[in-house]
Amino acid sequence: MDTADKLALLADAAKYDASCSSSGSARENANGGIGNGAVGGVCHSWSADGRCISLLKVLLSNACAWDCAYCANRRSADVRRGAFEPEELVRLVIDFYKRNYIEGVFLSSGVVSCPDATMERLISVARTLRVRERFNGYIHLKVIPGASDILVNEAARWADRVSVNIELPSAASLARIAPDKTPQAIFGPMRTLARAGGFEPRRLIAEPRPLLEAPAPLLPARPRTSDAPGRRELSVHEARKDRTRNPGASVLPAGQTTQLVVGASPDSDAAILTLAENLYLAYDVRRVYYSAFVPVADDPRIPSLGRPPLLREHRLYQADWLFRFYGFTAAEILADGASLDDDLDPKSAWALRNLAFFPVDVNKAGYAELLRVPGIGPVSCSRILRARRSSSLRHDQLPALGVVMKRARAFVVCADKAADSGERTRALGDARILRALLADPVAARAPGEGERQLESDWRAGA
Numbered sequence: 001m002d003t004a005d006k007l008a009l010l011a012d013a014a015k016y017d018a019s020c021s022s023s024g025s026a027r028e029n030a031n032g033g034i035g036n037g038a039v040g041g042v043c044h045s046w047s048a049d050g051r052c053i054s055l056l057k058v059l060l061s062n063a064c065a066w067d068c069a070y071c072a073n074r075r076s077a078d079v080r081r082g083a084f085e086p087e088e089l090v091r092l093v094i095d096f097y098k099r100n101y102i103e104g105v106f107l108s109s110g111v112v113s114c115p116d117a118t119m120e121r122l123i124s125v126a127r128t129l130r131v132r133e134r135f136n137g138y139i140h141l142k143v144i145p146g147a148s149d150i151l152v153n154e155a156a157r158w159a160d161r162v163s164v165n166i167e168l169p170s171a172a173s174l175a176r177i178a179p180d181k182t183p184q185a186i187f188g189p190m191r192t193l194a195r196a197g198g199f200e201p202r203r204l205i206a207e208p209r210p211l212l213e214a215p216a217p218l219l220p221a222r223p224r225t226s227d228a229p230g231r232r233e234l235s236v237h238e239a240r241k242d243r244t245r246n247p248g249a250s251v252l253p254a255g256q257t258t259q260l261v262v263g264a265s266p267d268s269d270a271a272i273l274t275l276a277e278n279l280y281l282a283y284d285v286r287r288v289y290y291s292a293f294v295p296v297a298d299d300p301r302i303p304s305l306g307r308p309p310l311l312r313e314h315r316l317y318q319a320d321w322l323f324r325f326y327g328f329t330a331a332e333i334l335a336d337g338a339s340l341d342d343d344l345d346p347k348s349a350w351a352l353r354n355l356a357f358f359p360v361d362v363n364k365a366g367y368a369e370l371l372r373v374p375g376i377g378p379v380s381c382s383r384i385l386r387a388r389r390s391s392s393l394r395h396d397q398l399p400a401l402g403v404v405m406k407r408a409r410a411f412v413v414c415a416d417k418a419a420d421s422g423e424r425t426r427a428l429g430d431a432r433i434l435r436a437l438l439a440d441p442v443a444a445r446a447p448g449e450g451e452r453q454l455e456s457d458w459r460a461g462a
Ligand code: SF4
Pocket: 064, 065, 066, 067, 068, 071, 072, 073, 074, 075, 109, 110, 111, 178
């Protein structure tokens, strides 16, 4: 097989890994080398199914000694196999870089004989790029579960970002669907990576507790309590405010990420989100990616899905956004069930469960309170705080500040208190009116439509 054939095969084999965004590094060109992980960034592309792909996203090998049921490259799959030699891949990266095709590389691999042997090959590519080729572009390396600490640290030394994919959120699902992986083999490298990035890992509290719990010397899961009214637990957003980042750090400047597969196991949204929140708090994971399971083969260990559960994947991303930017905890998002609402985004669902919290006075409420209002996001919230310094705000001023009034109107009071008060009272007293006002149009679209647009809708409208 020549290099072009290998590239076609091994780039296609890498497409299901969603944990490939390139943010967070400020590695600059140095010592007369080539590439720059800070200025150029990595070119991104969107695949047909909506995933973000950095432009050299490739496996070193798609031969794998393990047999994860959800994976197209598993040992028992009848697929064409191929592998790059490390030197061959280094040449390819440099050739592509010099032709301006790429700014970086996302490199993973099937398990070739054992985790450490595979890691040595992956690290060899990264080390050769950095040392011999003086490549300063972005490198994202995958760590194989079970890899030894010394190799995990070596990967952190050469890469901007490293990821260990958890894939399944419970020990029971791992045992059934990915029998070669164990929670210990996954979380051990994640703790090593947290320390490599200057963060002392804490104890995981996600269920199932007996297997996911980390060894005793780790710090407790939640280091202090929240200042938020009525809540004791610290949110991811609050915990991160105290964490200083150094994107120019020489070791792992963009930190670690992970991926959870959605829909390949019976695990609930609650199991997925509880674990994700724990990973942010306990291991300082920068991003958790949620990947809707794409059925690749008939296997009795996995459910038969007609199509990937993209709406569920999207709801999980929305909830994750609430962790990281809105100060919500998993317990608040999941207050009354194991599953997120298909018809409402998680913030609207929270508002409907907590009507006593409303209406919020936009001229008096603090940042955290305002962020709880449907239709108000971080940007519009900051604009409100700035604008009300000079005068009390009226309803008709809010759209210009970015507030989505269709969603917010029933939940706020302004200086012109009489305006909308009748409509607000009616809406707050009738859950059906509120559900109609807050209904997420994405849920009503035909299957497969619109999911790619969702993140931008969410960012804009909150
Ligand atoms: S370890 Fe599992 S997920 Fe990774 S390539 Fe092998 S079979 Fe696929």
